[in-house]
Amino acid sequence: MAYLSYPATGEADPMRAESVTQPAAGGSFADIGAKTHSFGSHDVIFYEGDPAKRLYELAAGTVMLFKLLPDGRRQVVEVLRPGDIFGLAKSEEHESTAETLTEAQVHEIDLRRIEQSPGLQRKLTRCLMTQMQALHEHAVLLGRKSAVERVASFLMYLVPNRGGVGCFGPKDGAEDGFDLHLTMTRQEIADYLGLTIETVSRVFSDLKRRGIIRIDRADQIHLNKVCGLCQITGIH
Amino acid sequence: MAYLSYPATGEADPMRAESVTQPAAGGSFADIGAKTHSFGSHDVIFYEGDPAKRLYELAAGTVMLFKLLPDGRRQVVEVLRPGDIFGLAKSEEHESTAETLTEAQVHEIDLRRIEQSPGLQRKLTRCLMTQMQALHEHAVLLGRKSAVERVASFLMYLVPNRGGVGCFGPKDGAEDGFDLHLTMTRQEIADYLGLTIETVSRVFSDLKRRGIIRIDRADQIHLNKVCGLCQITGIH
């Protein structure tokens, strides 16, 4: 279904199965009578400070969570993929704003319903573990990586099964290129990576100049050598 | 028991109850036959890459989790307090190193034991939610705050019931000072805040010069006006 664009483009997406956290472990949250909502691109699902009652499972599309400082500085704290859970809060209010990056479908669930099912509880725990790990990874990026390393890491994050633990290098002899479609604007990328829009733009231009990527359109990027890009993420 | 020093010093600690996540919701993890381990200061509980089988609940003391980049850059991704859970991993290996900052006691628990108890499952979920929220907060700090703001936020984090949501300002008319004991070295603080040791040191000196804090010993800091400090955390 073309209307649900995914960060990485195109045909059957090999990452899909991977990125959906524990696809079928103990049933789906949707099974327990969750309401499903559809959103357009750049719709707000909830605002920081809104009363938090339910939690959400992203069924399709991409959603970002961000927080604002009073002077307007913004930090995107998570970029979510299908299968991810969000909207939990220990207090009565959401601590961040949730906004879609693409058209998206979201299951709205009552936490108590989950707590009644051991299987779903288990699934929830696994989801949270995975997301927590991503947050740790992101803390390293924000705290210790240079601008180029941040952008390179970001691009690698959009390539299925490469970088990180599951990276097996380029397929033997294959040309190791990759086409990807960005669903985030430069500003959103900047706010995710803790940079300014100008720096993000400059790094893209620099990577282009160095022959590592090709920019077909602002949101259409071709990675010439995935491995070469991975080399500059700081994790090698 | 004096041997268990807590980040904030002294007598009966008003924060204690607050910081222990969901103190008695649905029983304690310790109840289900968890082994308890004692550690000295700066002991490693597990290393990044170690096989991950169990999960841990911090019973007393302080523990930090950090990740290393191959070139030696380090990022402390979490500073844990009693009640916090750590050591979960989606994969078979720990994704970060856990090291004590003080003497500490830790319950080692089998995840499957928890999964058998709905009450503990629920408690676990709450813990993870709280920690996740802290990680979001920290992402804002790392991605968007200046050096002074980071250090100020860090110090405020050590003051019970101040800053953040639960802040009710200074008690009416009270002098609003606070004494705190640092359990982290300058290097550890720097690695937590995404700064260098020199910058941390300089900011401390600067806050001293501005009369906001008094440094009695490297690890013994007096906040002259908590509210004044809170003012420069960036969240006001």
Place this chain on the structure above:
DNA sequence: CGCCTGGTTGACCAGAGTCAAACCTCGTGG
């Protein structure tokens, strides 16, 4: 007493931020 570790300070430098202008791309309307 002197070493060793951790912390502080200074001089200098570089990476990223700021401010401002120019540039695409795409949709709208004349």
Place this chain on the structure above:
DNA sequence: CCACGAGGTTTGACTCTGGTCAACCAGGCG
């Protein structure tokens, strides 16, 4: 069909925060 405008993006010139490197200091311990 093309001119126009808006939004997002790129580029340049300059600034400044925080990093680097190196020397120095203070307290604790053998």
